[in-house]
Amino acid sequence: MSGEERRGREREMGKAETNEGHLHEVKEGKGNVWLWLYTGSVLLGLLLIYAYRASHLPAAGEKGRWAWIAVFAAELWFGFHWFISLSVRWSPLYRFPFRDRLSQRFEGKLPGVDIFIFTADPVIEPPTMVINTVLSVLAYDYPPEKLTIYLSDDGCSIFTFYALLEASNFAKLWIPFCKKFNVHPMAPSVFFSKLSVPLDDPGFSEWKAMEKLYRDMESRIDAAVKVGEISEEIKTQHEGFSEWCSTTTTKDHQAIVKILIDGRDQNARDSVGHSLPTVVYVAREKRQKYHHNFKAGAVNALLRVSAEISNGPIILILDCDMLVNTSESIRDALCFFMDEERGQEIAFVQFPQTFENITKNDLYASSLKALQWVEFHGMDGQGGPVFTGTCCFHRRECLNGKKYSKANKIELKGERPKIQEASTRNLEERAKALATCTYEEKTQWGKEMGLIYGCPVEDVITGFSIQCRGWKSAYVNPEREAFLGRAPSTLSQALVQHKRWSEGDLQIFLSKYCPIIYGYGKTKFGLQMCYSMYCFWAVNSIPTLTYVTIPSICLLNSVPLYPSVYSFWFIPFVFVIAITTAFSLWESLSRVITLQWWWNEQRMWLYKRTTSYLFALVDTFLMLLGITNSTFVITPKVADEETSKRYEQEIMEFGITSPMFTILTTLAMLNLFCLVGGIKRLMMGEEDGALVSHFLQFLLCGSLVLINLPIYIAAFVRNDRGSIQASTTISAVAIASLAYFLPVF
Ligand SMILES: O=c1ccn([C@@H]2O[C@H](COP(=O)(O)OP(=O)(O)O[C@H]3O[C@H](CO)[C@@H](O)[C@H](O)[C@H]3O)[C@@H](O)[C@H]2O)c(=O)[nH]1
């Protein structure tokens, strides 16, 4: 299904509301009859399962009693989590902006927009990638004098600064080029590598010339990075280079604020004579003894710096790998904020995080389709989606802590100071003072103002606190993806990212901002349920681990844990398994996803639960006990050629040793051994009716073996550098063999 078809379908699914005169259309999802039926029947099935578990509990001293209790507890938890996950399905909303109405009514009065781009490490996030994001943003279809771009560099890298300087020069040609040829995505590296212009096209030579200019710039930057030094000749191009000296390190340096293009300057023009957006480089001060609060700290520093320089009332927050793919998304977002009636209560407009490097069947389930195609629309119906840290437009005032009030109409005003009022240098000096380590001492920054500190998902917790102040958020998922980022391209990256997310979400539940307690009376119960569902991700690890080990070990020991095929109680089990699987398949297949894709999603669902979520749970407890501190492991955005090749071929990447891989391999081996043991017993006819009495255990263990196929292949068949390390395989086999000796209680 193409984007257009999906959109058509969503429109159809929605009930029309009166949209006359509005800047956007809101449609409520319908078709709840099916959902009622689904919910009702699964609920009934679950109750029957629980009744069976309670009434057939093995007596004290009988083999399998404790296994039974454990499996029962897991089923209770699964039922509970399934139930709260309905909250994101009940009342989806779909939104569609009317850009033409916006232009008709507001073209001359559009608000200033400040765009924040964040980078933190020049190796993981190469300068050429970062400036591609910057260039794509510069080519937005928006009045340049109202656009200011801030690059926050937590890596304080002279190469990133140099790359930005190159980009600000290149922009003078790139912006008119994008407009002339209607370029999408507006990032040169992606654009030139994915598209080629036909020879007979009238624009051919211009196109090729631009590509050459881009490639030259890219090689200049890459060359400087490779040498590890900026040449004296380059340093003469800008006095900003003098900020770096021999003692400058990522963790220890003064604040740097450099306005590379001042849009107020009459001489700052592109090649066709139009004025240019303002471009600012910011590296907030870092000192060893001050905690810098990761991305949240960077956002807050930019909030203050930008207030001094441009003070745009609308802010777009972007990660450094999030390229702009359509020039319209600022205007789309404004259709929500500027709607006279519906817009007043909207604090932020979230776009989905879409990615340019998703493989054919999304091997690591990184496209987050379930979340972004189903769940966020569902949350929108309960008060608004989460803030996901990127691809999100905010009202500045809401980020600064303002409470919603019906009486107060907020106006989207805020003009840049005129050039005669403040010179560029003067602005830089004033802004620097706002980006120091000590500035936030004894202030509300990180608490009531700006992004909230101390949580690995600063975005989610902040979004929730904004909603608790009475605001709503809106989710818009346009036909053509608005942004294109880079998804993790190895298994370990994907698992580490999910560890951070699930850990952060669990910490929200345990923090002052617990959705149920803090949100009580401030938000809808449905919204609290949505958030709780994410908060409990990490907790899922324990019941999932129970379920992937105990029934299999019991199978090996011929201890039945489920009703036999001929029993009445067999029906609810099969029914719940069948209908929930069918529902999930329907949800996926009706939204483009292929069968293989769905299967990959199921595998990642399992892997995340048995590793990322488990580690998140453990780390959260250690943190509560004061043993560890919260950290932020940055997701790598580049990989070596061999790894990238395997990724494109959808071959799972292990390669390194990691406790996560040991767990995954052990679980895979355990299930293989148990299945083999169970089948052996069947073949030998050691026990009559074993298949009938253990049918569901065979099914469960068999499915686990099937889903783990890539692990067996990576451990025993493959011998490339991405396969499972021999040491991991050996320890996994050793631990899993213990299953043969494990007594069943
Ligand atoms: O100390 C830091 C750490 C990170 N970043 C930036 O934060 C962004 C997100 O980091 P990344 O490693 O790419 O994390 P992801 O897992 O891809 O990030 C998702 O999840 C994060 C919360 O866990 C959100 O902040 C992000 O916006 C969201 O895309 C990147 O641009 C980083 O450069 C900083 O500026 N300073």
Ligand SMILES: [Mn+2]
């Ligand atoms: Mn990222």
